[in-house]
Amino acid sequence: TTTHPLDAFSQEGISEERVQGEKEVVLSRGGTNWEMVAMQQQQQQVHRHERKKQKQQQQPQRRKKMSIEDEENDDEDDGVGGGFVSERQREHPFIVTEPGEVARGKKNGLDYLFHLYELCHDFLIQVQNLAKDCGDKCPTKVTNQVFRYAKKSGATYINKPKMRHYVHCYALHCLDEETSNAIRRAFKERGENVGAWRQACYKPLVTIAARQGWDIDAIFNANPRLAIWYVPTKLRQLCHTERSAAAVNTSSIGTAANAAAAAHHLPFSIRDSS
Amino acid sequence: TTTHPLDAFSQEGISEERVQGEKEVVLSRGGTNWEMVAMQQQQQQVHRHERKKQKQQQQPQRRKKMSIEDEENDDEDDGVGGGFVSERQREHPFIVTEPGEVARGKKNGLDYLFHLYELCHDFLIQVQNLAKDCGDKCPTKVTNQVFRYAKKSGATYINKPKMRHYVHCYALHCLDEETSNAIRRAFKERGENVGAWRQACYKPLVTIAARQGWDIDAIFNANPRLAIWYVPTKLRQLCHTERSAAAVNTSSIGTAANAAAAAHHLPFSIRDSS
DNA sequence: AGAAGGACCAGTGGTCCGTA
DNA sequence: AGAAGGACCAGTGGTCCGTA
Secondary structure, three states, rough: OOOHHHHHHOOOOOOOOOHHHHHHHHHHHHHHHHHHHHHHOOOOEEEEEOOOOOOOOOOOOOOOOOOOOOOHHHHOOOOOOOOOOOOOOOOEEOOOOOOOOOOOOOOHHHHHHHHHHHHHHHHHHHHHHHHHOOOOOOOOOOOOOHHHHHHHOOOOOHHHHHHOOHHHHHHHHHOOHHHHHHHHHHHHHHOOOOOHHHHHEEEEEEEEHHOOOOOHHHHHHOOOOOOOOOOOOOHHHHHHHHHHHHHHHHHHOHHHHHHHHHOOOOOOOOOOOO | OOOOOHHOOOOEEEOHHHHHHHHHHHHHHHHHHHHHHHHHHHOOOOOOOOOOOOOOOOOOOOOOOOOOOOOOHHHHHOOOOOOOOOOOOOOOOOOOOOOOOOOOOOOOOOHHHHHHHHHHHHHHHHHHHHHHHHHHOOOOOOOOHHHHHHOOOOOOOOOOOHHHHHHHHHHHHHHOHHHHHHHHHHHOOOOOOHHHHHHHOOOHHHHHHHHOOHHHHHHHOOHHHOOOOOOOOOHHHHHHHHHHHHHHHHHHHOOOOOOOOOOOOOOOOOOOOO
């Protein structure tokens, strides 16, 4: 592993045997050492698809500021011989894993997903430090600039669409790890796919928002790990919709205190209490 | 004055006589009632340039979201007869006025300039309230959206280039009104133009930043009236440059507290204490 | 089918420069 | 010449949809 140790991770699935041996060590203290896991995997490099898809794909129309970064493709041959260097393959898809569980085969687990959010935080801090040193304006959120910096730093497995896609899952993990873990276990047991798990993460967040005056932005900002992430549009919309529904109910029945009245067959009923 | 009372302001210069009579009343309590001043001016409407410059000027290429707002041009004939409705004229240029002084002739004074910043604050609050009601993301700064809203509300005399141009002048007014006032008086007395006054507002701000650890963003954010404005690029750059210069000096001379240590010719010495 | 992510797009921050 | 502001532009937030 030469240039970008982190980048090497998850290029191949994890061997069950090797991981089994390392698992307790790696996962001790609740924090997986993903770099170490990456090491394991590197020794297992097997088939790399050789795809074509030219780097020369129709100049993206704009490009002015960034420094040289196109040279880095040469780093791609990390010891695995072969006539020509293959294009970097996609990350393995996520599967629903329980807390502490490392995914097998060509899959990534949810602890790793959440780890990526922490990595973005680290990259943000680096970008912030650079900005401060240069007297530039200093981002408070994970912006395009941070994603660009992460990629340039070799973290090619971090990208904006992915991180945005799962932000609310990470939010639940930060705000109510118990519930987050419970959902992971339940969905794993039921054999649900990642998409179903992801969808399921919305509801408990809306419930949390309901308890705290519906201000999802304030909830994100109050949590230091979450404050650097934009509130996802869909989560914001769900909170708004539920708040409106709750307001209608409140105006006709009132809240918990007079729940008894709810028995009287109302047109709109209470959602998501608990 | 029918639709947009505020909009009518400063279309014409202020009559000296009328203003003289009203001045004490209008300026009492330190806050000018610009709407009242606008009233005065409306009764003085004289020459309106009739310019052509079609509204039809080459469709700006993009336009999707905003609602109907092009109809509003009909409001332009505010009682002043004439065959055809003239295009709205530019705002009168600013002149350096002392605190409390209303500009004469086809000019606007600096109290009015600062008043525009307060108006933007009000528009921001309205946009924020709308956003909250709709469950949209809520701006914390005066954004394009706010300028658009201001224009739609009839405040055609508010525009982004102007407000951004003088932000740092307003900042000084907010952070150190004494100094701001002193500069206004001095520059008025010397007969300096607005550009010269504007330039002069940078230095005292840099001095303030120096006293507070050079963090101009923190300084803006700590002041409720300023926190809604982006720190102007040039001010940020000036602070950065000065900080660097100060650091060099500190490393060779040292600051007050450890000036003695400087005698020992240290390779790297303390930075930025005090 | 389920999922990862390149790449697009509307609207942003920033300010230049044609205008008066 | 000095100044106001329409309008442009590079890079943003957001996410679709061609890809694998």
